Amino acid sequence: MKLQQGARKRDRFAKKKEEVEEEKGLLPTSGIDYQTLLEQIPAVTYITALDETGGRLYISPQIETMLGFPSSEWSTDPQLWFRQIYPDDRKRVLMEFYKSHANGQPFQSEYRLIARDGHIVWVRDEGTVVRDESGHPCFIRGFMFDISELIRTKEAIQKSEAKFQTIFEGMAVGIALVNTDGRVMESNQALQKMLGYRGEELYNKVLNELAHPEDATQDLDLHKKLIAGEKDHYQIEKRYIRKDGEVVWGRVNVSLARGLGGGPSYTIHMVEDITEWKQLEMQFLQSQKMETVGQLAGGIAHDLNNLFTILSGYSQLSLLEINEDHPLRGNLQEIKRTTDRAAQLTHQLLAISRRQVMDMKVLNLNQLLKGLERMLDRIIGEDIELIIRLAENLGRVKTDPGQIEQAILNLVVNARDAMPNGGRLIIETENVELDKSYARSHFNVTPGRYILLSVTDTGCGMSPEVKEKIFDPFFTTKIKGRGTGLGLSMVYGIVKQSGGYIWVYSEINQGTTFKIYLPWVNEEADDLSRQEETGDFPQGDEIILLVEDDESLRSLAARVLRDQGYTVLEAANGDEAMRLAREPAHQKIHLVLTDLVMPQMGGKELVEQFKLLHPDTRILFISGYTDGIMIHQASLKPGTPFLQKPFSPMELAKKIREVLDQ
Secondary structure, three states: OOOHHHHHHHHHHHHHHHHHHHHOOOOOOOOOOOHHHHHHHHOOEEEOOOOOOEEEEOOOOHHHHHHHOHHHHHOOOOOOHHHHHHHHHHHHHHHHHHHHHOOOOEEEEEEEEOOOOOEEEEEEEEEEEEEOOOOOOEEEEEEEOOHHHHHHHHHHHHHHHHEEEEEHOOOOOOOEEEEEEEEEEEEOOOHHHHHHOOOHOOOOHHHHHOHHHHHHHHHHHHHHHHOOOOEEEEEEEEEEEEOOOEEEEOOOOEEEOOOOOEEEEEEEEEEEOOOOHHHHHHHHHHHHHHHHHHHHHHHHHHHHHHHHHHHHHHHHHHHHOOOOOOOOOOHHHHHHHHHHHHHHHHHHHHHHHOOOOOOOOOOOHHHHHHHHHHHHHHHOOEEEEEEEEEEOOOOOEOOOHHHHHHHHHHHHHHHHHHHOEEEHHHHHHEEEEEHHHHHHHOOOOOOOOEEEEEEEEEEOOOOOHHHHHHHOOOOOOOOOOOOOOHHHHHHHHHHHHOOEEEEEEEEOOOOOOEEEEEOOOOOOOOOOOOOEEEEOOOOOEEEEEEEEOOOOHHHHHHHHHHOOEEEEEEOOOHHHHHHHHHOOOOOOEEEEEEEEOOOOOOOHHHHHHHHHHHOOOOEEEEEEHHHHHHHHHHHOOOOEEHHHHOOOHHHHHHHHHHHHHO
8 A cells, every 4th residue: 555655656746847847848048048047056946846745856956065965866756855854853844844835835944954974954945836827836946055154153153152141141240231322231140249230120221320429420431431432441440339229349440342343332341349358448548547646646645745744743742742721722733633634635645546555454344344334324324225235155355454444435425425315225245256258358357266345326327428437536526525536536546455356337327336356365364353542652762773864854753752762863864874873882773763765875775784784673664655665666575664654753653662572
């Protein structure tokens, strides 16, 4: 049965082929060789039977060049076309062919054919139904074009586009393609993440819509110059406003992409997120600024402290020598109070600059806060709720108890003033570990174990502009007369001098949190119980060599010491002191009281030479600078006896006795 069906198909195919041959013989004979013309065009021409075989009734010789099969083989084998269609394409192509056959519509398809040697050839097959005089479809006449090169080019372009898209989306930096009008055409995931927008939300946005208002004009102006050919490229650092309102910094490199005609097509914006770097830069600048203030304060303090010591000292001595009802007693008391206030201002400046004297003790912040709780309640008033959350098993820190108390009080007062209508003040402690990742994003932070002290209020909060200046000396947002602008600067200095770090987190109407990180120490806590001071001047009968280049201060100190029974040898500088030390009459000197900073020979050099003659003599340094800076700059050993100016007669007498009795 199958043999009979196959024979009938071949008969029909042969009959159609004869009809086609007859038509070819009827081609016009106007001198044009149509056969030759068909064989010269860069495509295969064919005539296909309109039956289920799809066999080629005629096919031009170009088919052999395309697939390696001669045209005669196609004409004698109606199944050849079907067999050479690539298997994956066969079903689709046959459906398209049968649909064309059924509807009498043009046939068009792109598919793969297998050449004689096995390689694949892509073709575009376009056929038109030919009808007889009565309108009945007879066969399909068409062309097959070799589009293999076109397909390979298309695939290469697709691969290139896919590769570009992979790189585009995989870049760690943000990328935006921006048209000549300054609108975003495309953006990658890094930029979308940086700005908090989805890709479709960024599409068609103008550059200045995304920028901080202060930076928007600059970027758009440079973009216009780039499009106009006035620039080849440009780089700027600018701020963006994220979708959530946060400000992020970007370093933007912009270049121009040109079209085929050489004109500007679009611009490529490479955006690196430098927000952390900018934060580190601002922290560094703040540190440098505070260091500059410290140098200024230290220099001023050295000179002022001499004056304050003299004024306060003579005032105190005078008060001791006159009666309670003396008419000048009130004047002297006012001079003493004013001098003490001036000295306190110098101490504040030294705290800002991290150069005040620190009496370092190992302590537990929980115990310190428990001792302060009643005082804090009185400071904040009834409208503010005080909440203290103390961590269990809190580690210890090493700091000056009085100074860290002052820092806490300053933060509490600042929080109170931020909540005029009441609110909550939360003080917390916690054991924390700062890792390398945290250290990388915070300037000059050393990874390790810390004790966290945080002070949070629910007050008015701060703007970013205020937050940038909050630790600046003399900066205040309070009304005139309500603050000096030194409170938070002092906190900053105290924390830094304790080896710690302080950060502030705040938003308008969202409150403020100060976080202080102090290094954890593995030492036993010190006894912080305070000794009651007696009102009597300690006395003695030892011999003291006093070396001070300021004559007024030297005279005051000598008077105080002589009044307490000491024998005092005075020298204005190191050379005079060494001459006295070499005299036979001065073989026994119990203590040298010397200024560290003097013309010609400084105090440290003097002591080194003096010790060669009197190795057992005790030493006490005095200076308008602090012990911290003196230990650093004068290379003094930690624990070296030191008395900072300004000092009172009582403080001098007690320190002398303390050093002699060690």
